Amino acid sequence: MRTVEKALRLLDFFSDKMPEIGLSELAKLSGIDKTTVLRMLADMAECGLVEQKTDDKKWRLGAGVLRLARLREATQPVTRVLTPILERLAEQTGETAHASLLSGRDLANIGVVEPARANRVHIEPGLVLPLHATASGIAVTAFLRPEQRERVLARKLAAVTGQTPTSRERLAELVDRVRTRGYSVADQTYEDEVYGLAMPIFGPDGFACGALAVATPASRVTKAHEAAIIAALAPAAREATLGLGGRPSPEHRITV
Amino acid sequence: MRTVEKALRLLDFFSDKMPEIGLSELAKLSGIDKTTVLRMLADMAECGLVEQKTDDKKWRLGAGVLRLARLREATQPVTRVLTPILERLAEQTGETAHASLLSGRDLANIGVVEPARANRVHIEPGLVLPLHATASGIAVTAFLRPEQRERVLARKLAAVTGQTPTSRERLAELVDRVRTRGYSVADQTYEDEVYGLAMPIFGPDGFACGALAVATPASRVTKAHEAAIIAALAPAAREATLGLGGRPSPEHRITV
DNA sequence: CCGTGTCGGTTCATTATTTACACCGTTGTT
DNA sequence: AACAACGGTGTAAATAATGAACCGACACGG
Incomplete structure (x- = not known):
């Protein structure tokens, strides 16, 4: 379909576990023809997004991503x-x-701090x-613009x-609960033995643009x-919203 | 020509001075049709590279670039x-x-530290x-693989x-001088009243992959x-090379 | 030493995608 | 009220993406 998106999706195959990928390997992973993958990688390399x-x-993420991140941080210091x-x-x-921010159709993890104890969740x-x-994700979804949420x-x-949750009904139920409670609970929905609690971060428009979360062993x-x-999360999320220039949603109230 | 590269080149129009750009504005800047620019931006937004x-x-760089940068830093901590x-x-x-790193066909600035004095160069x-x-740039060029240098x-x-320098001869002359001296001098070649001194950082293959530079008011x-x-730059560049897992080039000798 | 598999990379005809023109609705200005 | 500029949308023409076959290099095994 759209070539640009297909090319950029290749970047999502790079991960902490797999920081370097060979041509054939990436072609197999993505299901795209070798020729095409090579052309896309070459194009992205030309712009510094990947390097060989x-x-x-083998290919890996390029120095260009560092530059772009610096550029964004210069005008929008979210990491700081x-x-x-x-x-x-x-x-x-x-x-x-x-912490994570809306990025395309998903949430991008952009900051992790692990506590100083042995048994902890690694992200x-x-x-x-x-x-x-x-x-x-559910915390963000709950406070998205209605049409986006839909x-x-x-x-x-x-x-x-x-x-x-795999059915629309089940997810809607979770989302509704978050809207009334103000925080979100995920009991091993993403990784076994990990229990997550999260609260939304709001953008300038009063809708969620990201989330702050705490993950604990179940x-x-x-x-x-x-x-x-929850008690620690609430002021932290509020501070994050204000620190990023956002406006807390009047619909967001925490009820325990 | 190549759609992917054209799309990614749009990212280069975002800068410190112009962190947000409207659709028509970006179309004008790039010389590409509005329709095309919109499609490209939409594709990139889908992957989190830009957001509206x-x-x-208006459009600006997205949270995805932060994620990618984090990912690269996790396995290749160059900024750190x-x-x-x-x-x-x-x-x-x-x-x-x-400091800057090779990124595509140019050099990407990935770190700046300004001194604590009033009259200083801003980058x-x-x-x-x-x-x-x-x-x-010239420091890097001087210690590139011969075919790349060519x-x-x-x-x-x-x-x-x-x-x-705009002629091949003039640039070759500068490059040759850097190869014998081991460091590079740029007297107002990029910005008026700015004098630059630089030394290459070497990759694992013994060729330049970036540079460390000091900029002073002319x-x-x-x-x-x-x-x-120069005396401060030499050990710093060596440390940078080793710190990034590179191998200093045997051809790199500093002669004052 | 010769098959065999895999790798990165290239070529080229076919096809499907991108492209640009005109157009629409909205907003803000004169 | 007219006008311009903006973001965004349809559609037909053309260009650029595609993938099968192929190449040379390398590694492994008999």
Whole structure:
């Protein structure tokens, strides 16, 4: 279909686990012909988005992404604003805190701070979080513009774990609950044994543009621990919204 | 010509000075038809590379670039390695220090540290530096693989200032001088009143993959100041090379 | 030493995608 | 009220993307 999007989707195959990919490998992964993949990679390399190692000819993300990120940070310092908030959140809760922003049709993880304890949740940097399968995603969906929310509900929902909501009804139910409670709970919907709590970050238009989340091992969850996390999350999310120049939604009220 | 490259080139119109661009404006800037630009932006937005503001419909870089940058830093921590080196360099020389990496056909500025004095050179974050018109660029060109170097020399060279080398002969002369001296000098070749000194950073293959540079107001340049900067630059560049997992080139010797 | 598989990369005819023109509705200005 | 500029949409023509076959290089195994 659209060539540009197909090319850019290739970038999503690079991950923490697989930072370098060979031509044939990427062609197999994406299901696109080798020739096409090569042309796309060459084009993206020309612009610095990817680069090819000289020794084994494998491809990886290029220096251009660093430049673009710096450029965005220069006028929109989200990482700088979010990092101290995440650090405080991780310290207060003793759990892994992370932030993500709407990016295309999904959520892009753009900051993680892990607490100083042995048993903690690890979150891969630069992960893409599906809107329907994570606490952050559902928190964002709940406070999207109605027509956008509708579009998310209408998607076909892939099951990530056994707990992932896959029907429109189930997801709508979760979203509704978040709208009344003000925070989102994901019990092993994205990864087994991981329990997530999240709250939306609002943009200047009063709709969600991202989320702040705390992830804990499911075994450690108690009523009290959850309440403590929510209590820490609420001011942190508010601070994040204001720090990014957003406007809190009047519809967002936390009820425990 | 190639659609993907054309689309990605649109990203280069975003800068520190112009972080948000409207559709028609971008069409005018790029010389591409409105329809096409819109489709390309939509495709890139789908992947998170750009996003559209809801209020004035202008476009800007998206959260996806932050994700990609994080991903690259996770496996290749160049910013983390380079920042302390730049800070030391800026302090030692009292001048603006910056680092850039090969990115496509040009050099991408990925780190700047300005000294704590009033009269200093300001360098825009995320700037793209032409290989032929900057100290960094010529330093890199001088220690590229011979065939790549040849390709750079064969380009048509745009004049940025009155001092920019525009003929192949002039550029080759500058490059040769850098190969014997080990460092590069750019006297107002990119910006008036700015004097640049640079040294290459080497990749694992022993060829240049970037540069470390110090920029000073031309009015402040003296023999002694220049010597002091070179003396600070040499160990810094070596440290950068090693810190990034590179191998210093045996052909790189500094002669003052 | 010769098959065999895989790799990155190239060629070229076919096809489907991109493209540009005109047009629409809205907004803000004169 | 007329006008211009903006973001965005349809459609027909043309250009650019596509994928099968192919090439040389390399590694492995008999």
